[in-house]
Amino acid sequence: MQRLKASVTAIDATEMNAPLYSIPGSTGRTAVADPVVASSTSAVPAEADAVAVPRTVAEVLAQSRIDDVMDELDRDLVGLIPVKTRIRDIAALLVIDKLRAGFGLSAQSPSLHMCFTGNPGTGKTTVALRMAEILHRLGYVRKGHLVAVTRDDLVGQYIGHTAPKTKEVLKKAMGGVLFIDEAYYLYKPENERDYGQEAIEILLQVMENQRDDLVVILAGYQDRMDTFFKSNPGMSSRIAHHLDFPDYAVPELLTIGERMLDQQHYRFGEGAREVFDDYLQRRLQQPHFANARSVRNALERARLRQASRLFADRDRVLTHEDLTTIEVGDIRSSRLFAA
Ligand SMILES: Nc1ncnc2c1ncn2[C@@H]1O[C@H](COP(=O)(O)OP(=O)(O)O)[C@@H](O)[C@H]1O
Ligand SMILES: [Mg+2]
Secondary structure (H helix, E strand, O other): OOOOOOHHHHOOOHHHOOOOOOOOOOOOOOHHHOHHHHOOOOOOOOOOOOOOOOOOHHHHHHHHOHHHHHHHHHHHOOOOHHHHHHHHHHHHHHHHHHHHHHOOOOOOOOOOOEEEEEOOOOOHHHHHHHHHHHHHHOOOOOOOOEEEEOHHHHOOOOOOOHHHHHHHHHHHHOOOEEEEEOHHHHOOOOOOOOOHHHHHHHHHHHHHHOOOOOEEEEEEOHHHHHHHHHHOHHHHHHOOEEEEEOOOOHHHHHHHHHHHHHHOOOEEOOOHHHHHHHHHHHHHHOOOOOHHHHHHHHHHHHHHHHHHHHHOOOOOOOOHHHHHEEOHHHHHOOHHHOO
């Protein structure tokens, strides 16, 4: 199994029309992450707006407009039925919690920390972005931005470096969602004095004491996460919701591929979808297969080949169709078909 490095490469929020978010320690994308901009279109259910205390589910939905996000989630993301169902359940819980609050029934803010398990490219980061938006619209987090980090963003190399690093990340994430990818790397019992433990302890405190202002989502492989929770019962007990992201079946991957092409104004030419189907069946057997991310990467390469193919013919007048079509050959010349 491959270890994902920085989360920077894993994320492509633009394609999903999702809000962008900041990644501490990354240099490439900073300004785009302004959480104020990211959430400016959403309805913030501020107390002042609530002319009347909502008494029906419809009123809460109308005030928060989470329906839009839920519909988008259903529409934009292929498959993932169990995940979508769980998100609806969580949203229902929160909506009812709002109605209960109207009667003064909920004293304590609900624990919303979550764990997303699944193989690479199954949509964990993408769904976390949507989750941040839902929590924001319902008023559970002030800003609704998402800060994605890995161990290296939290843990220092030298004594005394970890606490400031972790606190800095937490500061950035306050009012939103902190997404910790491959969270189990924080715990390295094989290293005698590992600074990861220090980061875990700070996280635990904040997850408990500031849970009305920060939601933490831990993500990674299921088996490693299970092991991590066994050794870190404190962390395990603070996670209220576990969502498991299944691998996609080939037909789902094909649909995902078609959607990705469509978003970039490409389409499969005659027979190309079938060849891509064949490609995916082969790719699935290869090491480092990463679900929807492998689809994205394969299509990137197909686009490169299409461009080289068109580039080779200097005098040809290129039509709209020429420029938008991925042909059989653009996929077939992948090295996967060489053997
Ligand atoms: N169900 C889906 N429908 C459409 N695109 C998807 C789906 N799941 C993942 N993707 C796309 O695949 C890529 C990888 O997804 P990501 O959320 O980064 O996966 P993970 O965080 O689990 O590694 C992204 O470009 C994302 O938009
Ligand atoms: Mg990810």
